[in-house]
Amino acid sequence: MKIGIDKIGFYVPKDYIDIVELAKARNVDPNKFTIGIGQDKQAVPQPYQDAVTMAASSADSILTDDDKKDLGLLIVGTESSVDESKSTAAFLMDLLDLPEDIRAFEIKQACYGATAGLQTAYDFVSQNPDKKALVIATDIARYGIKTPGEVTQGAGSVAMIISQNPRVLKLDHKSVYMTRNVGDFWRPTFSKTAFARGKFSNEVYVDFFKTLWDKYQTKYDATAADFSTMLFHIPYTKMGTKALRTLEGHVSDEKYAELTEHYQASIKFSREVGNLYTGSLYLGLLSYLVNAAKANEELLLFSYGSGAVGELYSGEIQPGFEKVIDQDAIMNLLNNREKMSISDYEKMYEIEYSDGTIVDPATVDAKFYLSEIKENERLYKKQN
Numbered sequence: 468m469k470i471g472i473d474k475i476g477f478y479v480p481k482d483y484i485d486i487v488e489l490a491k492a493r494n495v496d497p498n499k500f501t502i503g504i505g506q507d508k509q510a511v512p513q514p515y516q517d518a519v520t521m522a523a524s525s526a527d528s529i530l531t532d533d534d535k536k537d538l539g540l541l542i543v544g545t546e547s548s549v550d551e552s553k554s555t556a557a558f559l560m561d562l563l564d565l566p567e568d569i570r571a572f573e574i575k576q577a578c579y580g581a582t583a584g585l586q587t588a589y590d591f592v593s594q595n596p597d598k599k600a601l602v603i604a605t606d607i608a609r610y611g612i613k614t615p616g617e618v619t620q621g622a623g624s625v626a627m628i629i630s631q632n633p634r635v636l637k638l639d640h641k642s643v644y645m646t647r648n649v650g651d652f653w654r655p656t657f658s659k660t661a662f663a664r665g666k667f668s669n670e671v672y673v674d675f676f677k678t679l680w681d682k683y684q685t686k687y688d689a690t691a692a693d694f695s696t697m698l699f700h701i702p703y704t705k706m707g708t709k710a711l712r713t714l715e716g717h718v719s720d721e722k723y724a725e726l727t728e729h730y731q732a733s734i735k736f737s738r739e740v741g742n743l744y745t746g747s748l749y750l751g752l753l754s755y756l757v758n759a760a761k762a763n764e765e766l767l768l769f770s771y772g773s774g775a776v777g778e779l780y781s782g783e784i785q786p787g788f789e790k791v792i793d794q795d796a797i798m799n800l801l802n803n804r805e806k807m808s809i810s811d812y813e814k815m816y817e818i819e820y821s822d823g824t825i826v827d828p829a830t831v832d833a834k835f836y837l838s839e840i841k842e843n844e845r846l847y848k849k850q851n
């Protein structure tokens with residue numbers, strides 16, 4: 468049975484900051500941020516937006532009534548959840564008008580969460596071929612103002628429907644994975660911002676990629692020649708480049724040039740948005756699908772979540788994939804955003820809604836939003 472991604476959708480908040488303006492405000496050479504880190508813009512969520520509202524938005528962009536009838540599983544991967552008990556998935560039930568007879572929950576393992584969701588969905592569909600699964604990656608990446616990680620922040624969500632006879636990406640069911648207890652990046656429950664050993668985290672990421680690529684080649688008797696494209700978790704676009712560079716001199720010059728060219732297509736959206744944490748690999752997939760992909764291409768996908776879990780798996784792009792992706796809607800979303808000044812971004816960063824907050828809908832520029840915090844319970848609304 469063929470199983471994989473049947474639909475893929477995306478949401479990014481309307482506001483962004485310009486990375487050159489951020490560099491100037493931090494007295495940094497802009498080339499460090501645009502070339503050394505590899506970013507152009509960074510998405511900034513409003514205080515009425517969070518992991519729940521962004522998840523609802525990305526899923527809403529692809530879900531039809533027919534999909535809803537067939538859903539048996541909903542998994543949200545996030546490390547930005549709003550509640551230590553109730554899952555982001557439970558909040559989505561009425562926002563998305565989903566049927567009750569589905570299994571819905573949240574998975575956390577840093578940026579690996581959505582891949583854990585995807586592989587769980589694969590197993591679910593293989594046992595329940597007439598059912599579909601909805602997997603959503605949703606996160607706000609926050610390190611804090613004037614920290615080294617600030618330039619690698621971002622926000623957004625990617626939603627995917629997993630089914631049999633997928634129209635976008637068939638998963639090969641070939642995968643290698645690994646887990647190590649590593650202190651490269653963490654966010655204690657008291658903190659809204661992450662802590663990172665930045666340079667160490669880069670080393671662990673690259674080491675995981677190299678280890679898994681060796682494992683994949685041995686397990687499946689594979690070589691780079693089997694793939695036209697390698698997609699990476701992209702906390703910032705230079706990071707995937709560092710992993711890709713480990714292949715230079717180990718694959719033919721032609722193959723390295725092809726992989727590099729395709730990688731550039733996969734990072735276009737990420738340069739515009741920043742880190743989505745667990746959605747980053749899938750934003751890279753979407754960017755590649757919209758900007759360069761061809762039917763029947765074989766992809767290798769590297770998922771990495773600090774802490775740390777890595778997985779390397781493969782899939783094949785399906786003929787007609789372009790008809791299933793709403794490219795116009797995605798480009799409109801990216802192109803119709805508004806630039807926020809660095810001082811406004813800094814002010815908004817400090818805003819934190821507390822109990823008793825009621826959000827005036829007239830101030831909301833999004834379909835799904837946090838409407839109220841009552842008795843410390845977050846309540847959400849949808850508007851047209």
Ligand code: HMG
Pocket residue numbers: 496498499500502503504546576577578579615616617618619651652663664665666668669672700702703705706742744745771772773774
């Ligand atoms: P930093 O110390 O500010 O930067 O932190 P740097 O000094 O390492 O410079 C960065 C690059 O810019 C270097 O290039 C410089 O040479 C270059 P590289 O050696 O890396 O190729 N550079 C310049 N280039 C052009 N013109 C110039 C110039 N000056 C310098 N004038 C760091 C950078 C990424 C460490 C920091 O932003 C950080 O800590 N970020 C957060 C951690 C992170 O993103 N880690 C990635 C791996 S871990 C991961 O992916 C998981 C994660 O997504 C979380 C999760 O799983 O949930 C983070």
